[in-house]
Amino acid sequence: MTQFKTILNGILIGVFAGAVVSLFRWAIQHMMTLMQLLYTGGLKNPLLMVLGLGINLLVVLIVGILLKQQPDIKGSGIPQVEGQLLGEIDYSWWSVLWRKFLGGILAIGSGLYLGREGPSIQLGSTLGQGIAHLTNQVGFDRQVLISSGAAAGLSAAFNAPIASTLFVLEEIYHNFSTNIWVISLTSAVTSDMVATYVFGLKPVLYMKSNPLPxxxxxxxxxxxxxxxxxxxxxxxxxxxxxxxxxxxxxxxxxxxxxxxxxxxxxxxxxxxxxxxxxxxxxxxxxxxxxxxxxxxxxxxxxxxxxxxxxxxxxxxxxxxxxxxxxxxxxxxxxxxxxxxxxxxxxxxxxxxxxxxxxxxxxxxxxxxxxxxxxxxxxxxxxxxxxxxxxxxxxxxxxxxxxxxxxxxxxxQQLLKVKQQFNLGKTVQIVSSIFVGSYMDGKTVSQIPWPNGSLLTKIVRNGIEIVPSGQTLLRWGDTLYINVSTKNQHQITSKLTRLSSES
CATH class of the missing domain: 1.10.3080.10 (Clc chloride channel)
Known part of the structure; x- marks a missing residue:
């Protein structure tokens, strides 16, 4: 994926994620305002309390049906996104998108002590997955679109594009790959522009303050x-x-x-x-x-x-x-x-x-x-x-x-519950070599590659290298590795330790 194409994809994802998450925020705010009026008004007028109870029981029914149909909308959504990028979980993007959107509005809008940011991240990532599906992008390109969608979703939820980009790099990927941060930042900034147009420039948690001496x-x-x-x-x-x-x-x-x-x-x-x-x-x-x-x-x-x-x-x-x-x-x-x-x-x-x-x-x-x-x-x-x-x-x-x-x-809890078995399949992952890591300064043949992994390409300073056993690995290299989906998480964890720990 060229940098120009990367930026275009980031803008496209940012526009869609910004629009969807902004509508998500708007609907939650208005529903919560309505429910608050019913709750507080119920102290003086019991009929309002009964109406509030009736609405909430209906929410139980609707959200329960959505969860039964698509369990992957459960909870925050961030573990599902991480699992998807690791290749441990996969789901239909449209099935999750509309159910997470509706279920999140009903659950959070009812006043439950829940945040919009996790669902926003999953909404953004499913939009990225949808764009990858519609444009026939697979493997690493698909992963990049999913992760950039996650950044765009968080950015639109909090109007925080820089932190949203860093969240994807620090929490999900645990490295600072150029391909990832370019598209993630592009999509995050774009979605923030959309959300700012809807909600204004004022920071979400703005307060007057003086720094502590x-x-x-x-x-x-x-x-x-x-x-x-x-x-x-x-x-x-x-x-x-x-x-x-x-x-x-x-x-x-x-x-x-x-x-x-x-x-x-x-x-x-x-x-x-x-x-x-x-x-x-x-x-x-x-x-x-x-x-x-x-x-x-x-x-x-x-x-x-x-x-x-x-x-x-x-x-x-x-x-x-x-x-x-x-x-x-x-x-x-x-x-x-x-x-x-x-x-x-x-x-x-x-x-x-x-x-x-x-x-x-x-x-x-x-x-x-x-x-x-x-x-x-x-x-x-x-x-x-x-x-x-x-x-x-x-x-x-x-x-x-x-x-x-x-x-x-x-x-980890989610994976234990799902117990997915994808025997005989492979997926491409990307790993960057950090300064002082085990891989830094060693040849390909000196690395104890985990069973079920195959190094297929190295990108160094934008130049692709076809690896051989004598190819010297250096910090800053980006490795493209095919791994078996059987025990993929364990394989990926071992590769991450080799590339990031001394």
């Missing part, structure tokens, strides 16, 4: 430790909540959303500001003047019901709910520091911003994405030092507690 950075260290420890707790619960549902809810898995969709009615009535992914409560933290106790209560409600919402399996993400929980933890820490006179009230919002970045960096183990994502969503570069510090500390603490990237762990 260095003399207060002891609180950044404390916050980073808290976020790392509690981030590990989040991982342990979110990865087990599905099994807990199976043991306690004696209904078919695709109708288990009846629990959160009934519980959301009283929660929406008494805590309407907590509905949805959490952007509303984040934006309201700086001016509402909540007490530390109220912030702790909000965190506990959000944490518990986020788990209940996601564990039901409905289409919806954890991306924005994680940011919301991190923002609340930052607000709690900042409130305590201010209450005891250690920090000025001027810097309260800085704690919220750092809390969001640190919590996401820990749970996803993607600190670069966390730093850039919050920078773009808040709309200021002045917090970069604090964001980098808290993200690295939270990341290190979670790593010391043996935490793994949450989306990778979710993918």
């Amino acid at each position: 260095l003399r207060y950075f002891i609180w950044v260290i404390i916050l980073g430790i808290v976020l790392g420890v509690l981030g590990r707790g989040y991982q342990l619960v979110i990865l087990r909540i599905g099994r807990w549902y199976q043991k306690t809810i004696k209904l078919p898995w695709y109708f288990q959303s009846i629990l959160p969709l009934v519980l959301i009615i009283p929660l929406g009535a008494y805590f309407p500001q907590l509905l949805g992914g959490g952007s509303r409560i984040i934006l309201g933290l700086t001016g509402a003047g909540y007490s530390t106790l109220a912030l702790i209560i909000f965190f506990l409600i959000r944490f518990i019901f986020s788990m209940i919402s996601y564990g039901s399996g409905v289409p919806g993400g954890i991306f924005l709910p994680i940011l919301c929980l991190g923002g609340l933890l930052g607000a709690i820490t900042g409130s305590l520091a201010i209450q005891f006179g250690f920090v000025s009230q001027t810097y309260f919002s800085s704690f919220i911003i750092m809390g969001m970045a640190g919590y996401f960096a820990a749970i996803s183990k993607a600190p670069f994405t966390a730093i850039l994502l919050i920078t773009e969503m808040v709309g200021t570069l002045t917090h970069l030092l604090g964001l980098a510090t808290v993200s690295l500390i939270a990341y290190a603490v979670l790593d010391a507690l043996n935490g793994k990237p949450v989306y990778y762990s979710m993918l």
Whole structure:
């Protein structure tokens, strides 16, 4: 795929993903506004409460049917995208696209504590898959279109094109291949333009803030430790909540959303500001003047019901709910520091911003994405030092507690459930050689290639090389490798270690 063709494909995917995800965002916002009116109005008029219950039971039925028809729309969608790019999962793009779109609007729009970003990523990736299908692009070219669609979907969801591109590179591919980042950035910028036209230039989580001075950075260290420890707790619960549902809810898995969709009615009535992914409560933290106790209560409600919402399996993400929980933890820490006179009230919002970045960096183990994502969503570069510090500390603490990237762990669970067997087939993967890795400086014949893998091409500085046993591998080389779809994930993991670890 030439760079010119790559950019054209990126623009095409960006336009479609931007339009679809913008409509997705718009529909969720309007449905949630309607449901909030029903929930809060039900305190004075019981008929509105009954109407809200009726709508939610209908949502249970419709979403349940969609899940039964197409299980790949379940949950966030990010593990499915990762699995698809690894060749472990595949599905019909149109079947997933419209069902994820409709199911996500109904589940998230009802007020469940779920985010739009995971479904947006899957919507974008399926559009990329659809374009690949319609233009007869296969193998690596198809993978590139799927990954660029994922970046475009996230960009349109959050108006954060740079972070969206980095998310694909850091979280999904774990390398910075030129072919991947060029098309991903193109599609992300294009989709952001479309979403900006619809929703305006104002950043999604814009808030007035002052960066924390260095003399207060002891609180950044404390916050980073808290976020790392509690981030590990989040991982342990979110990865087990599905099994807990199976043991306690004696209904078919695709109708288990009846629990959160009934519980959301009283929660929406008494805590309407907590509905949805959490952007509303984040934006309201700086001016509402909540007490530390109220912030702790909000965190506990959000944490518990986020788990209940996601564990039901409905289409919806954890991306924005994680940011919301991190923002609340930052607000709690900042409130305590201010209450005891250690920090000025001027810097309260800085704690919220750092809390969001640190919590996401820990749970996803993607600190670069966390730093850039919050920078773009808040709309200021002045917090970069604090964001980098808290993200690295939270990341290190979670790593010391043996935490793994949450989306990778979710993918492992998904693969165990699906138990796909694709015997006798091969798929092409792409891997870049990093400086100081095992492959760097060795010849092809010196590499212990895993069984079921075959190196077919090397691209070095834009020049294609047909490999032989004596071809010297160098850092920066891009390897094109055919691997068997039987045990493909294990083969790919071994190749990644050889090309990225010394």
